Every structure is written in structure tokens, then in C-alpha cells.
């Protein structure tokens with residue numbers, strides 16, 4: 001079975017490609033290298049000992065998609081490609097709406113033209129906005145997003161729903177990720193944000209290596225056990241494995257399905273810092289500063305639907321996430 005992976009050299013996409021190859025799927029990757037690097041190809045090959053096809057193209061490019069679907073009989077698509085920086089999306093909404101929506105539209109158009117009807121879509125817990133009830137189930141209200149990036153995820157979900165209504169063969173599994181962190185055990189692939197990181201885990205590792213002086217904790221006056229923000233961090237390898245379970249579901253079903261991919265456990269910013277220091281025997285200096293605009297106090301999943309219907313649950317704990325994130329960055333530094 002041949003799977004097209006858009007954004008397959010990115011943080012989550014590359015881990016999904018590894019799991020697919022390990023499970024003997026044939027893989028075709030399309031990635032424009034906007035937020036990824038070409039050496040990920042060799043690293044995936046090193047980890048798996050397997051080959052895959054690669055196209056350096058933009059998913060918005062209809063001609064490039066036509067070429068791929070003509071050259072390969074694609075059975076299903078995992079769609080990871082997209083812009084994902086919250087702050088940048090506020091500054092450049094047109095760029096975000098154009099790229100994140102057009103890519104999905106063009107992809108679905110070409111899929112249908114080439115009779116490929118199975119899609120796994122990367123969504124985000126961001127579609128739930130500021131949740132009224134915790135843990136968050138898939139039936140919680142969606143759409144009160146707080147930034148253009150989040151809105152593109154929600155709009156994509158709506159577009160995909162309409163496509164499944166109009167095309168009874170078309171099947172979509174929407175996966176709503178909580179906070180993916182960690183890296184592959186080998187230390188060969190992981191998260192490499194450009195510039196100064198916005199997200200917590202990439203920031204912590206850079207402080208630990210001395211590249212950044214100290215972590216700024218955005219507020220300790222939230223209504224949480226220690227006052228700092230609580231999130232559902234999930235190991236990227238667990239997340240990638242969830243995609244393979246979703247693929248099995250897509251192949252045997254029709255329609256659109258929604259699943260939370262999280263652990264169901266919330267950890268605070270201070271929990272992460274403490275755990276990181278203990279597991280890696282390294283100091284992470286920090287200071288408390290004011291809240292970051294748009295942040296919420298707590299967000300964690302009820303992942304039971306994915307367990308019941310996909311037979312998937314997260315297996316790796318916080319220690320693995322801390323160890324693997326650090327191991328990746330140390331390997332990168334060694335070159």
C-alpha cells in the first residue's frame with residue numbers, strides 16, 4: 001500500500017514516515033523544505049534502512065500534485081504540510097489562510113481526480129479554543145479559535161466535512177493533537193524550529209544547552225496546582241503511531257471521524273522544568289514573567305475515543321519525552 005505524506009520531512013511528518021516504513025508501507029513524501037531540511041531524508045533512511053520517494057514541491061502546486069498522482073498509485077494521504085507559528089499567523093493572516101487552506105483544497109481535488117479517497121488530517125486541540133470543560137472530548141464545542149493559525153485548522157475541518165458529504169467515498173480521519181514533544185530514540189530526527197522558539201519544549205532544551213540564557217515562564221497566577229499553565233504533552237512517536245491506527249480506520253470506513261491524540265494527563269510548566277532537570281541532570285534557569293496573550297490555564301484531552309475506536313493510546317511518559325528531546329538536541333550540536 002502506497003501512502004503520500006505531505007510535510008513528511010517536518011517534525012511530526014518525519015516520525016510518521018518512519019513508522020510507515022517500519023510497517024512496510026511504501027511512502028511518497030512531498031515537502032517544500034519551508035520548515036524542514038533535506039538531511040531528514042538520510043536520517044529517516046538510516047533509522048529504517050528503507051527507501052522512499054521524495055518531491056521537493058509545495059502542496060499548493062497543482063501541477064506538482066498531478067505529477068505525483070500520475071507517477072504513483074496513491075492509496076491514502078497523510079496531510080501534515082502547513083504553517084504553524086501562532087504569532088506569525090497573527091502578523092500574516094493572508095499567508096496562513098492562503099497556504100493552509102489552498103493546500104488542502106488542491107490536495108483533495110487531485111485525490112478525487114485520481115480516485116484516492118482516504119485522508120488523515122493533522123488538526124490541533126487549538127480548534128477547541130478556551131475549553132469550558134476538562135478533559136476535552138471530541139464533542140466539545142469547536143471554532144472559537146483565537147488566532148489565524150487555529151482558524152485555518154478549524155476551517156480545514158469544515159472543508160473536509162463538506163467534501164465527505166459531497167463524495168460518499170471520501171473518508172477523513174481528523175486527528176486533533178495536543179502538545180507534541182520528544183524525538184525519535186535514535187536522536188536523528190526531532191523538532192528544529194527556526195530562530196528563537198515560541199513553544200515551551202524547544203525553548204527548554206536551548207536553555208539547557210546554554211544557547212539561551214533562561215526560560216521565561218509566562219505567568220504563575222493561573223488557576224492550576226502551581227499557578228503555571230497546564231498542558232497535555234504527548235511524545236511525537238506515540239503521535240506518529242496514532243496515525244497508523246487512523247490509517248487502518250480510514251481504509252475500513254467511510255465518512256469523517258474525529259479523534260483527540262493526547263495522553264489525558266496535564267503537566268504544568270514547572271512540572272516540565274523539574275522533570276527535565278532530574279532526568280537529564282542539567283539546570284534550566286528560569287524566571288516568572290507576565291502571562292502571554294492568548295494563553296489559557298489548562299488544556300488536556302480525554303483520549304478514550306481513540307482508545308475505543310482506534311485501539312491506540314499513548315505509551316511513553318514524561319521522562320521519555322524529556323530524555324528524547326534533550327538527546328536530539330545534543331546529537332544535533334555534535335553534528
Ligand code: UD1
Pocket residue numbers: 086087124125126150178179180198199200201203215216217218219228229230231269292294295
Ligand atoms: C501552542 C499554540 C497552539 C499550537 C501548539 C503547537 C499558542 C497560544 N498556542 O500551544 O495553537 O497548536 O503550540 O504545539 O501559542 N510557556 C512558557 N514559556 C515559554 C513558552 C511557553 O511559560 O517560553 C508556557 C505557555 O504559557 C503554556 C505552556 O508553556 O502554558 C505551553 O506553551 P506552548 O509550548 O507554546 O504550547 P501551547 O501554548 O499550549
